[in-house]
Amino acid sequence: MIQTNLHASRPISFKQVKIEDDYWSVYTRLVRDTVIPYQWEALNDRVSDAEPSYAIRNFRIAAGHEEGEFGGFVFQDSDLAKWLEAVGYSLSVQPDPELEAIADGAIDLIADAQRPDGYLNTYFTIKAPEQRWTNLFDCHELYCAGHMIEAAVAYYEATGKRKLLDAMCRFADYIDTVFGPEPGKLRGYDGHQEIELALVKLYKTTGEEKYAKLAAFFINERGQEPNFLLAEWEKRGRTSHWQAGVTRKPDPAYNQAHKPVREQDVAVGHSVRAVYMYTAMADLAALTGDESLLEACRKLWRNMVDKQMYITGGIGSTHHGEAFSFDYDLPNDTVYAETCASIGLIFFAHRMLQIEADAAYADVLERALYNNVAGSMQRDGKHFFYVNPLEVWPEASEKNPGRHHVKPVRQKWFGCACCPPNVSRLLSSLGEYIYTTDDQTIYTHLYIGSEAEAALPGEAKVKLKQETDYPWNGAVRLTVALGEPRTFAIALRIPSWADGFEVKVNGQTLQPSDDDVRKGYLYVSRTWGDGDAIELALPMEARMVEANPSVRANAGKAAMTRGPLVYCLEETDNGSHLSAIAVKPDAKLEAVLEPDVLGGTVVLKGEGFRDDQADWSGELYRPFSRKAEPVALQWVPYSAWGNRGAGEMSVWFRMKE
Amino acid sequence: MIQTNLHASRPISFKQVKIEDDYWSVYTRLVRDTVIPYQWEALNDRVSDAEPSYAIRNFRIAAGHEEGEFGGFVFQDSDLAKWLEAVGYSLSVQPDPELEAIADGAIDLIADAQRPDGYLNTYFTIKAPEQRWTNLFDCHELYCAGHMIEAAVAYYEATGKRKLLDAMCRFADYIDTVFGPEPGKLRGYDGHQEIELALVKLYKTTGEEKYAKLAAFFINERGQEPNFLLAEWEKRGRTSHWQAGVTRKPDPAYNQAHKPVREQDVAVGHSVRAVYMYTAMADLAALTGDESLLEACRKLWRNMVDKQMYITGGIGSTHHGEAFSFDYDLPNDTVYAETCASIGLIFFAHRMLQIEADAAYADVLERALYNNVAGSMQRDGKHFFYVNPLEVWPEASEKNPGRHHVKPVRQKWFGCACCPPNVSRLLSSLGEYIYTTDDQTIYTHLYIGSEAEAALPGEAKVKLKQETDYPWNGAVRLTVALGEPRTFAIALRIPSWADGFEVKVNGQTLQPSDDDVRKGYLYVSRTWGDGDAIELALPMEARMVEANPSVRANAGKAAMTRGPLVYCLEETDNGSHLSAIAVKPDAKLEAVLEPDVLGGTVVLKGEGFRDDQADWSGELYRPFSRKAEPVALQWVPYSAWGNRGAGEMSVWFRMKE
Structure with a gap:
């Protein structure tokens, strides 16, 4: 299936980028020193005054280390997965043997909880082993699998340790025997997209094409008739995991399964599900060269960004179903704008950026990162917003039930704790969002003080040192370090908010032609020598x-x-x-x-x-x-x-x- | 208990006022010719494309005329009661033998459905006879009783027919054996206030003091500790009529039972319950001269009117619980402002106005009547708003679930149809809101073209003819017709929106002194002769x-x-x-x-x-x-x-x- 490759560029991995930045180091240190340890305490139900997570306890029970009942939401496993993923990124940036030992212990526990056939899900293992794969609509089985696969990939990339990766390959292999177009398999998909993008990562790390094929199966099957989610609901006797008794017919648009993905052009339904799906669609379009899939990505992107996005990069304007409502409906006070949705938007933008070097994607990525996502975390690293409002009247949040979901202060760990570990994994892998490269060009998407190492064709390496006070100041200095002089381009993103720019190379002001700026990137193409430096000045006016x-x-x-x-x-x-x-x-x-x-x-x-x-x-x-x-x-x-x-x-x- | 009488004035009954007004006759004719017949069809489930009412069918089943299951809400009986009340008012203004025959038939049916002990409620009779009085919190038993009592009083006043009145006296007598401070009786009250004001009406019509005492018992008991509604919920096993299983502890503030009524100074909870209660409190304060009760009325009035009322006279700003939210929280788009709540506000204003001749009450009465309530009915008399928004974006009403309750077009009869029959009974008794009188003064509160007959001391009568194009024009002409000249005052309300006024008597401009205008009323005191005329000119500028x-x-x-x-x-x-x-x-x-x-x-x-x-x-x-x-x-x-x-x-x- 991997016919062609639409990638314009590929990220420089988080392993090759070390952030040294006054602005972001505060966040990344906070994640490393406070959030990750704090979340470990939360996963172990040791944070007083916060709702218990039950996540570790569930794994202990499923592994047979402890007796007890399953606790928390049906998707509770994903919290541990996202934590492990963040730990992986963090360890690659800053080794920490103590943390690594804790993570290894958690991985041992996960392996113990895995069933002999490869299946892993503490809810079904503890509570309803006979109900596996009977309620994809509600129960997040593949969603949890996807997060654990992402964790496995990150942990392997960071540490080289294969235990979780191998376990997740076994799980993915088993899933591949359950789902697929072949007779006797389920022609279905998860109610909450996530495994699709995870399987693409697993393919990229292992080279096993069947994982990419399985991801494509899930994407292609989604929204086909007869509708799998509705048929499954009928088969179950019209019941729901969330409500007692027989339920009303659910709307598959909530799960973006109302029509085949290639026919979707308006972002609808649960916003996190949506952007996770769009991310996988972009991944698969890039892998396979599927223009129809890419065109759907472009339409969905444009709809979100041109009609359904808050100025902070928040998406999903209603708390009813944590969902998109409709074009131009962006209330500031009853807003949802979930943290996880903006993180998913960043994932999607990051994938599109690799297909098309268009600063429009990076502008949105930056908007969501610097505003909605950065704002979701308290400066103590221990309190988080789930909902990110643009207008808060604390008395209304307390006394008007239609605004109860809008919290005027960040909360400790949530019972449904998707957001904090999601922030944690994003910020600990932030290095990966700064640069991408192709054979001729190093693209600079974000201005974050850092040292990076990029591979040039022919095994050569180039080091890039970025120094900046961004976002307080628009001056950026990029210094190149390399052995032999090499000819390539450095493409600098000119943000859409910048009213002009100035650029110097080795102190000499450049006069770029119109051709030098393409889709929001200034291409500085020359033979670079060791110590060469670019100085970019972006005018940073209040506006x-x-x-x-x-x-x-x-x-x-x-x-x-x-x-x-x-x-x-x-x-x-x-x-x-x-x-x-x-x-x-x-x-x-x-x-x-x-x-x-x-x-x-x-x-x-x-x-x-x-x-x-x-x-x-x-x-x-x-x-x-x-x-x-x-x-x-x-x-x-x-x-x-x-x-x-x-x-x-x-x-x-x-x-x- | 009837110690004193705080009444400053008493209404001229709807029976004595005939509306002849270009503006309001449209509405009152609509109610008579369209709404009442249409609602009868609705009560009989004969309106196609509208949700069935089941109201008449329930009475037929309870009366043993038909087999079947109870249909509709637990308070469905009240729809028939409100319709009958409206019919009463309408018949007194315009005799209609055919309509009266229909109403008599309905009353026969009601009497057939009444139990031998006087009890009347089709839900409990059909569905749960053993559960009488076990869930006052949810089940509206006394609420339905109250509406039927109001209907009985109106129908008796209009037609002189006692059948329903006698039946409701038997019911009230029975209720009096069930509730009260005496040992063995329930020290309780209804979850939805209504019977309190109805019992005051029954007292006024029958002279039976025990009905007023029972009303006072309900009012005085409310919110006392231990809380009756909570104790009842515990006793029931913490169940609810509305939800399956064991429920969370309810909040008695929703029912204004969170503290004794005399200690309440902020309007909270379900807005219709609130204003029905305040109305009864004012009734009882007037009857008994209870200053502490009156003071609570004044405080609650001020809170509502100064802090929680839309400019249209709507109250209750959240659809969650159809409730007040908090001071100054008056969102225009997610508004509730239920029609029934404004009608209750009019009732409350009308009672306060009788205690204190202060135009502040009449200004609010007018505001709610001319805007929220008048706007709730379509000009075809067949479609109604339940929610009265101040801002409508139809696409948001359709696609943003937080605004689904805000309808951009009026709906046919509702499953929960409290509003349409409430509008109908208010508009058909509109004549009663125009004037009040005391021994020396005839107060003119509303400017509506009409002919009225007021009693003067010593059995004399005076006729008042009001001619006006109000609200299009601020000119009002009042002509007096009486046998012998008499000395009394005519007090004319000077609305707070009027920037000055002019007044003439028999063509002569008056120069009223500051003393002549008291609390928003201009007192024109003189010896009036037959044919004397006042011309009032209120400047009606757009502002x-x-x-x-x-x-x-x-x-x-x-x-x-x-x-x-x-x-x-x-x-x-x-x-x-x-x-x-x-x-x-x-x-x-x-x-x-x-x-x-x-x-x-x-x-x-x-x-x-x-x-x-x-x-x-x-x-x-x-x-x-x-x-x-x-x-x-x-x-x-x-x-x-x-x-x-x-x-x-x-x-x-x-x-x-």
Whole structure:
């Protein structure tokens, strides 16, 4: 099936990239030093005041090390898998024998819990062994398998240890005997996509083509008639794992199984399921050269990004089903914008970027990473947002049930804890998102201080050192280290938010032609010698952004941004009743590095108006006479909100001349 | 217990007021000629394409006239009761032997369904006779009793026929043996308040003090410790009528039973339950002179009206539990503002107005009547809103589950059909809301063309003829007809929206002193002779209203009003994307009678801005450059919206200089 290869470029692996960056090192150190240890405690139910995970305990029971009942959600195994995946990335960046020993112990436990036929799932093993593969719709069996496969690949890549990889190959081999087009096999797929992209990774690591074929089977089968998920529901007696009794007919659009994937052009249903699927579709399109699959990816991408994405890179605007609602429906207050969905969007963007070196993908990747995802984690590494709102009124979150899902403060480990370990695995593999390479070009997608080693054709290596204060400052210095001079291009992403740029090579300003900038990348092509340096200067001005008028929620409003960062106002800086604040369209916004705000943050300062509240005497309505006073405002990056106590927060503000 | 009488005035009964009014006769005729007959069809399950009611069928089964299972909700009986109540009012205004025969037949059926001990409830009679009074929390037993008592009183007052009244006295007598402070009786109350106000009516009609005492028992017992509703839930095994299995501990605040009623000062919980209770509290305060009860009424009134009421007179801002959320939380898009809640608010206002002749109560009564309630009924009399939104985006109502409850078009009869028959009984008794009288004064609360007969001290009668084009025009002419000249005051309400007024008596302009206007009423005190006439001119200018800055949803926005009417923009007049429209703070708004709009409607015309959508090329975000073009706008009364096809609608608009 692997007929051709659409890859324009391939990532430089996280193993070859060492992040040394004032901005991101805070996060990556936090993940390594706090999040990963904390999550291990959580997986072991040792975090007081947080909902228990039961994850390790389930594995102990399934392995026969302990007696007891299954605890937590049916997909609880995936939390341990995502933790192990993060550990793998982390170990490759920073060896830690103690952590590795813990991980090896967890892997031993997983292997003990695996059934002789290769099957692994603590829920079904403990609770319903006879019900394997009878409720793909609800029960996440293949989803959990996918996460464990991803963990196995990451851990093997990082440590060279094969135990989990071999176990997961056995599991995948077994799955391959259960699912497929052949008579006697299930022509089905999981209710929650994930295994598809995992199997592609397993293929890439092992070279076993059958894993890629199985991934393609799942993708191609999805949404075909007769609908597998509905037939399975009928066969089960119309029951659900989640509800007692006979249930109403489910809507396969929730699982993106309402039509064949190549016919889908609007992002619908559960947003995490959607982007995990699109990621696998892009993977398979790249592997097989399937243009129809790639075209579906492009359409789905455009729909999400042009019509269903918050300015923070959040997707999925309703908490009902954690789902997309419809084009231009982006309410700021009843928002969902789940952390995991933005992580999946980053995965999808990363895959598309490898097929087409188009900065449009990297712009979205950067937007989701620097805003929605970075903002989901507290600066203590122990509290997380699941829902990432663009407007918070804490009293409404508490007292209006339609906004209960919007938390004004980050929560400890969740019972359904998909997000924290997902953040952890993304941030610990962040190095992999900076560069891709092909035979002639090294693409720089993200500006993150780091040292990377890229392979050039003919076994040559080139080292790239990136130095920058990004996102506080748009100056980036890239230094090349290599043995012999070599001719190749370094392509620098010019973000769509940058109003121009300046670039120097070895101190000499370049005057790039229009041809040198293609799809958002400046190609600097020359014979590079050891010590050559590029200096890129991206103008980083605060700017006001407006939304398409079809986005009703943002009509007449603007959001402040600077570089990749979206900014917000918080009550702690600007008082309560943020809705009373309006911004002048021509307001001068000054970017100021405040060393005392969150350990050094560039804030925006400017003047606006605040509606007068003092002259109201308790009435609810009165003749219009809105009086507003000038007021000094201070914005902080959205990613930093909620780190200084609970309070109101808002991204979009109305404009007032 | 009836120690004193706080009544400042008493209503002139609907029997003594005949409405002849261009504006309201449309509605009252609609109720008489269309709604009442249509609802009878609905109660008999003869409306195609509408959810069946089962109401009559349940009574036939309970009466033994038919075999079958109970259908519909546990409170289905109340639909028939509210219909009968409306029929009573309607017959007193316009005799209709055919309708009266139908109603008599229904009453015969009700009497047949009554148990020998006086008990009446088709759900428990058919389905669970042994479970009487075991789930007051969920099952509306006393609520249904209350509605049937109200029906009995109305039907007796209108026709003089005692059959239903006697039956309901037997029922109330039986209830009095079940509930009370005495040992062996249940110290309880209904989960849904209603019987309390009904028992006060029954007392007033029959003179039987025990009914008022029973009402007072229910009110006084509510919220006392130990909590009856919680104890009952425990006793039942923590089950619920609405959910299978053992349920979570319910919150008695939903039923306003979280604390004794005299300690309540914030409107909480299910909004209809709340206002029905407040109405009974005001009734009892007036009867007994209980100042602590009256003070609680005043506080609850102020909280609702000053902090939790939409400009349309809607209350209850969340569909979760059809409930109040919290102070200043008045979202326009996810709103609830149930029709029945505004009707209950009108009841409460009407009672308070009788205790204190303060136009603040009548202003709210008028606001709720002319906007939320009038707007709930389609001009065909066959479609109704349950939820009365202030902002509608039809696609969001369809595709965002958090807004499914907001319907862009009125629905036929509902399965849970509380609202349509409630509108019907209110509008058919509208005459009762126009005047109240005491020994010296006739208060005019509403300006509705009508002929009324008031009793003066000493058995004298005075006739009042009111002529007006209100609400299109603020000119009102009141002509007095009486035998002998008499000295008394006519108090004219000066609405809070009126910026001044002019008044003439027999063509002579009065120059009222400050003392003549007290709490919003102009007292014209003189010796009135036959044919004397007052002409009141209220300036009816279009005006822009702003909301308290604590109402986040309306920040920076204004709503257009004229007289008692709130106006809105509809897509049919102004195109889609109403959110793209802004209004000039100094815009001239012209009031124009458009004969072709909904059979003659005063619309408002003015200039605003519309954000340019043409220069957007598909992107979702871009640097702020909001361009807006001047645009001509046309507002229609909120009460008229949704009568010309489905489309966007909005009440509040942002302002732009």
